[in-house]
Structures are given as structure tokens and as C-alpha cells.
Amino acid sequence: MKAKYKRKKEMIILPPPLLRKIIRVQSLAQKKGLFLNDRELLHCRHCGLLEDVKYTGLLITYKAGDDVSDTGLRFEQDKEGGYICPFCGSRVEKERRVRAD
Ligand SMILES: [Zn+2]
Helix, strand or coil, X not given: CCHHHECCCCECCCCHHXXXXXXXXXXXXXXXXXXXXXXXXXXXXXXXXXXXXXXXXXXXXXXXXXXXXXXXXXXXXXXXXXXXXXXXXXXXXEEXXXXXX
């Protein structure tokens, strides 16, 4: 690792040009609706809306007990870093779930 990538308290593992490309690819993937696995999947315990990831990597939501078919609704992040259910407006907690296929 070249010394120019070192900082006082941390060492950057990836060279900055590669890091910028990775960030760009992540941004493009997110715009296409792919789940980046950068947080837990969400589940609203109030109305049953939950997130899942299809085998294609696409993030979807559906109501618990219904067929796994994307509602097109997406949880919105609030100012405090929590998430708001797009169906009922409740604040939801993060939860780890198994992927649907
Ligand atoms: Zn809800």
C-alpha cells in the first residue's frame, strides 16, 4: 500500500479512484431498485408490510400473508434515521429476514 493513501488514524484499504467507482456503481444500483444490503430489511408490525429481496436483487414490498408480489411501495427514511411505512405511516424497526425466491 502506498503511503499517500494513509491517514493519521486509519488506513484506506481501497485506492480512492476505485472507491469512487464503487460508490458510483452502488448509486446506480440503488436507482435501479436493487437492495444494496447496507441495512436490515424492514417489516411494519402495524400493517404487515414488509421488504424482501428477489433472487434478481430487486427490493420489493408486500403484505404479510399475501402473495409475494411487489406493491411498489417503499419505506422512507425519516430525519432521525428511522423508517416510515408507506402504507400506514407507522415508524418501523429494522429486522433481518430470509430472502424470497
Ligand atoms: Zn405499516
